Amino acid sequence: MSIETFYEVMRRQGISRRSFMKFCSLTAASLGLGPAFAPRIAHAMETKPRTPVIWLHGLECTCCSESFIRSAHPLAKDVVLSMLSLDYDDTLMAAAGFQAEAIIEDIKKKYKGNYILAVEGNPPLNEDGMFCIHGGRPFVEILRETAADAKAIISWGACASWGCVQAAKPNPTRATPVHKVITDKPIIKVPGCPPIAEVMTGVVTYMLTFDRIPELDRQGRPKMFYGQRIHDKCYRRPHFDGGQFVEHWDDEGARRGYCLYKMGCKGPTTYNACSTTRWNGGVSFPIQSGHGCIGCSEEGFWDKGGFYNRVTDIKAFGVESNADRLGGGVAAVAGAAVAAHAAVSALSRARSNNDKNPGGN
Amino acid sequence: MAYETQGFKIDNSGKRVVVDPVCRIEGHMRVEVNLDSHNVITNAVSTGTMWRGLEVILKGRDPRDAWAFTERICGVCTGTHALTSVRAVEDALGIQIPENANTIRNIMQLNLQVHDHLVHFYHLHALDWVDVVSALAADPKKTSTLAQSISDWPMSSPGYFRDVQNRLKKFVESGQLGPFTNGYWGNPAYKLPPEANLMAVTHYLEALDFQKEIVKVHTIFGGKNPHPNWLVGGVPCAINLDQVGAVGAINMERLNLVKSIIDRTQEFVEKVYLPDIIAIGGFYKDWLYGGGLSGKSFMSYGDVPQKANDYTAPNLLLPRGVVINGDLGRIHEIDLRDPEQVQEFVTHSWYKYPDEARGLHPWDGVTEPDFALGANTKGTRTRIEQLDEGAKYSWIKSPRWRGNAVEVGPLSRMVLGYLQPKQYPEIRDMVERALHQLDAPVGALFSTLGRTAARAIEALYAANLQQTQFDKLIANLKAGDSSTANIDKWEPSTWPSEAKGVGFTEAPRGALGHWIRIKDTRIDNYQCVVPTTWNGSPRDPKGQIGAFEASLMNTPVAKADQPLEILRTIHSFDPCLACSTHVMSPDGQELTQVKVR
Amino acid sequence: MAVQVEVSGAAQTAAGRTVFVYEAPVRLWHWINALAISVLAVTGYLIASPLPSQPGEASDNFLMGYIRFAHFAAAYVFAIGFVARAYWALVGNHHARELFVPRLADREWWAGMRQELLWYAFIARQPRKYQGHNPLANLMMFLMVTLGSVFMIVTGFALYGEGGQAGHWANVLFTTWVLPLFGQSQDVHTWHHLGAWMMVVFVIVHVYAAIREDIMSRQTMIGAIINGERTFRS
Structure with missing residues (x-):
């Protein structure tokens, strides 16, 4: 007995041989393979070593790692010890020094094209990339080198997926999301600041279990977790439809759990699983705890105006305003211009009438 | 270069060892040291190797949004920056928060302290003291005896430890060591017997399971963790104990959940964390290096206001004050508004000031990046082999209190509490019991x-x-007060055209302050001085070293190619990550690889 | 078919003459469209800035639901009307085509544009007379009504498809590509909202210009969109 395989992991977690075989035939079916393939899949699962994962950190805040270890099902412990082989992760690994760098080289060689690269944070490109230094070198170089032999890349969180807070205007370091630096590898974006723990482990275990990349939407996010808006499954939705809103913090509506739409909730524009999967083992999620969603899994959510405005600011052409102020302003100007023009028209018409009819006959 | 500062003799003539990156709160950090012929550290250079520009990004934004931006400075001490930020804005605008909001914030902040300390010790620091591989050689029965002798924690049977050991064995035998690959296993600086190692590894896994329970307090009040939600003027979660719609707010069920988590957390710390520290510490009490500035100059802003809106020292349940030059008998008061007290220097930081000989108070702070390496740097601009500490060498600024470098963090707080037994008798008792x-x-x-x-x-x-x-909180609710937010000054139209404020907390890693200037309802200037800025600061114009650098001074390193001692001491500050490091020999050549034993 | 060049002084626009311009489907569409835009503007505003909170049980209320229903219903009318109008541009008379194909390559058309601008700037004393739209009106109609409607329909159905979710026709046809194009849902909301204000501005100018021209260019404007006939006065 050397390597703990999938089958063993599943057995240890109380899954019977019978269920395991059923799982394998289902997998075969869902992969579009005939029933003859089920035993092959079973064989692979019984003997396959754990997939190596290299987890790199760029400009980030480590909230993704912190979220990952909050996973309740599966436990982070089981993911790390039994499901994958987290061979390199700045946050958790024991190794240090050259010995740590050697791991990357080792994995690249031994598992060429077969390891998963997980990226937390993003590379800054200004100052030759030296706003994030890793081993005396720009982080972006490490990222490129490690990505070169990876099978697939997981972009953890808003940083790797979209850029997040350091990429908010004016993005002084030119922090750049992973897919704009690495363009020749399949990238799975798992956005959120951070993503929900069980979504993170869900994506990883899906890939390991079914040996394929989950179906992605046009923006590269797994449809299974990012296919619907928070609004679509929000338990406060009846209050939205009924026109019952929190008007001020801690008002009667807030105490009754009314809709936070007027407090700037971005649930109607945010694709994430918060309102169903919820957070930290299903305890709550932002709206349930009385604060609107700030839209942290959406691209550029930092630059969409205030978190407490429903109609948010537009920053274009050097003016900062929201659609109502801008549009309303233009409409008012148009109205005033029309009135003025009408007045002048009336005057000039009166004059031309006078010209035509001198003496006023 | 050789000189004396703060009682340390700095000499950079010996062999240079580079450790990069040693990660700090948000990510990356580098340490370079010089060793003398006895492998004792004679010069230490700590470098923050990342900059994200949050202070630049915050300019022109709505002050009510600032908490969300600053919270993302750190996902490990998640929430503490947000709390500091809402306090700064409330200070600037003169907003008084309700008692319940203050208490809920306190609970969340304390919750973070416990969580962060626990995760830091077991998952980021323990492997500096605990040899995982040695745990395989332990006798589970003896481990059980050891565990039961230090605590009545129920999970301590021989069978339990045997199961963990078997799992560990299987893991190691798989040949895929995951996060334990290439550790310094077997290094002579590890001093625990196999049984203590097995106990610690077991608790490593237990703590990993349990830590996710602790933070549920954040989830209840703030909706999620990491990065719960906060609110200028109070807390976003409304309380509704017994009226219609109570299920949509903080009600009895939610309070019970909070209570049960608090109980379990207390029990875990009391029966697992603290006994482990005492047990492990017993084997290391002869290894008393790494003091650095801790007995000399240290500081705490204080936190956990008992009454709402009073941030003066007598009202704070975590002590406030500063001690300078080892004069433990004199605790100086701190005034964060005084332009002469807290100042930041950039002589050795990759930033530009109009006049770099002078420090700037954060209200007048400038954050303008300027990446330039000194003349004695080895390597190139994008392939640094050795830094020149005579020039600019870090993305961290150098904050000073009245010109003094100070250490911040739990040790500073506990010592300040210990020195004031009248106000903090519990701290005195706990410290004495541990000693x-x-x-x-x-x-x-x-x-x-x-x-x-x-x-x-x-x-x-x-x-x-x-x-x-x-x-x-319960007492206040019983008295009939269930308000959680003050919205009198929520609308920007009620604000003065100009305002400035300061907010502070004690983050798990130490004193944290945010200084804000508001002009025409927008942020005009925002400066954060974070604990790792204090501890990890590069040198100032006078050549004074910061707490990280000081703590490494005079430490003997058993094996230069396995600088376990450097990591152990740097990690003891909780710079967050048990990091990937890159060790190079003095001439920039990589040292030989060390195989796992 | 030959494009009829219409300039003032041509026989068709002689004083006292009446020409048939707007066919019934065009007129019908105009008034339905006007109604739809009114409903859309008001309900749209209320979706972005809802009415004060309703008391009582959530299950007793459906105010936002009704407002949104009215918005969506009017949007379908608006969109189907637009498609029908586009169809009529193919089969109707040449006036029906003006909205969709401004004669940008026609120098005479641009000369007319100049004249109209001078007229509106009170420099020219007389406007030219046209059977259909004058070039300035034509251009504005094309930009605001034709392109504006397309913009509002595309962004609107993209947002509608968000609620409809994956598989819904609007989601398939619009949401999947419009959201990434704009960045994210919030951006689409913002631009759709801005587009609504643009429509309001158009309505203000349109109503004013129609009344003004009716009075000052000596040709019926308002009557024409009611009975389809334009009468030229001296």
Whole structure:
């Protein structure tokens, strides 16, 4: 007995041989393979070593790692010890020094094209990339080198997926999301600041279990977790439809759990699983705890105006305003211009009438 | 270069060892040291190797949004920047928060302290003390005896430890060691017997399971963790105990959940974390290096205001004050508004000031990046082999209190509490009990081990405070006050055209301050001085070294190619990550690879 | 078919003459469209800035639901009307085509544009007379009504498809590509909202210009969109 395989992991977690075989035939079916393939899949699962994962950190805040270890099902412990082989992760690994760098080289060689690269944070490109230094070198170089032999890349969180807070205007370091630096590898974006723990482990275990990349939407996010808006499954939705809103913090509506739409909730524009999967083992999620969603899994959510405005600011052409102020302003100007023009028209018409009819006959 | 500062003799003539990156709170950090012929550190250079520009990004934004931006400075001490930010804005605008909001914030902040300390010790720091591979050689029966002798924690049977050991064995035998690959296993600086190692590894896994329970308090009040939600003027979660719609707010069920988590947290800290520290510390109490500035100059802003809106020292349940030059008899008061007290220098930081000989108070702070390497740098601009500490060498600024470099963090707080037994009798008791159990003198506190022990003591103190703050919340609710937010100044139209404020907290890693200037309802200037800026600061114009650099001074390193001692001491500050490091020999050549034994 | 060049002084626009311009489907569409835009503007505003909170049980209320229903219903009318109008541009008379194909390559058309601008700037004393739209009106109609409607329909159905979710026709046809194009849902909301204000501005100018021209260019404007006939006065 050397390597703990999938089958063993599943057995240890109380899954019977019978269920395991059923799982394998289902997998075969869902992969579009005939029933003859089920035993092959079973064989692979019984003997396959754990997939190596290299987890790199760029400009980030480590909230993704912190979220990952909050996973309740599966436990982070089981993911790390039994499901994958987290061979390199700045946050958790024991190794240090050259010995740590050697791991990357080792994995690249031994598992060429077969390891998963997980990226937390993003590379800054200004100052030759030296706003994030890793081993005396720009982080972006490490990222490129490690990505070169990876099978697939997981972009953890808003940083790797979209850029997040350091990429908010004016993005002084030119922090750049992973897919704009690495363009020749399949990238799975798992956005959120951070993503929900069980979504993170869900994506990883899906890939390991079914040996394929989950179906992605046009923006590269797994449809299974990012296919619907928070609004679509929000338990406060009846209050939205009924026109019952929190008007001020801690008002009667807030105490009754009314809709936070007027407090700037971005649930109607945010694709994430918060309102169903919820957070930290299903305890709550932002709206349930009385604060609107700030839209942290959406691209550029930092630059969409205030978190407490429903109609948010537009920053274009050097003016900062929201659609109502801008549009309303233009409409008012148009109205005033029309009135003025009408007045002048009336005057000039009166004059031309006078010209035509001198003496006023 | 050789000179004396703060009682340390700096000499950079010996062999240079580079460790990069040693990660700090948000990510990356680099350390370079010089070793003399006996492998003793004679010069230490700590470098923050990342900059994200949050202060630049915050300009022109709505002050009510600032908490969300600053919260993302760190996902490990998640929430503490947000709390500091809402306090700064409230200070600027003169907003008074309700009692319940203050208490709920306190509970969340204390919750973070406990969680952060626990995760830091077990998952980021323990492997500096605990040899995982040695645990395979342990006798589970003896491990059980050891565990039961130090605590009545129920999960301590021989069978339990055997199961863990078997799992570990299987894991190691798989050949895929995952996060334990290439550790410094077998290094002579590891001193625990196999049984203690097995106990610690077991608790590593237990703590990994349990930590996710602790943060549920954040989830209840703030909706999620990491990065819960906060609110200028109070807390976003409304309380509704017994009226229609109570299920949509903080109600009895939610309060019960909070209470049960607080109880379990307290028990875990009391029965697992603290006993482990005492047990492990017992084997290391002769290794008392790493004191650095801790016995000399240290500071705490204080936190956990008992009454709402009063941030003066007598109202704070975590102590406030600063001690300078080892004069433990004199605790100076701190005024964060005084332009002469807190100042930041950039002589050795990759930033530009109009006049770099002078420090700037954060209200007048400037954050303008300027990446340039000194003449004595080895390597190139994008392939640095060795830094020149005579020039600019870090993305961290150098904050000073009245010109003094100080250490911040749990050790500073616990020592300041210890020095004021009248106001903080519990801290005095806890520290004395721990010292007694370790059979160590007070002076032993000023060391790497002391820093690690102080963190565990503080975890228990914070867990207990969480309990009393919860009781206070209930008492206030009983008295009929259920308000959680003050919206009098929510609308920007009620604000003055110009305002400035300061907010502070004690983050798990130490004193944290945010200074804000508001002009025409927008942020005009925002400066954060974070704990790792204090501890990890590069040198100032006078050549004074910061706490990280000081703590490494005079430490002997058993094996230069396995600088376990450097990591152990740097990690004792809780710079967050048990990091990937890159060690190079003095001429920039990589040292030989060390195989796992 | 030959494009009829219409300039003032041509026989068709002689004083006292009446020409048939707007066929019934065009007129019908105009008034339905006007109604739809009114409903859309008001309900749209109320979706972005809802009415004060309603008391009582959530299950007793459906105010936002009704407002949104009215918005969506009017949007379908608006969109189907637009498609029908586009169809009529193919089969109707040449006036029906003006909205969709401004004669940008026609120098005479641009000369007319100049004249109209001078007229509106009170420099020219007489406007030219046209059977259909004058070039300035034509251009504005094309930009605001034709392109504006397309913009509002595309962004609107993209947002509608968000609620409809994956598989819904609007989601398939619009949401999947419009959201990434704009960045994210919030951006689409913002631009759709801005587009609504643009429509309001158009309505203000359109109503004013129609009344003004009716009075000052000596040709019926309002009557024409009611009975389809334009009468030229001296």
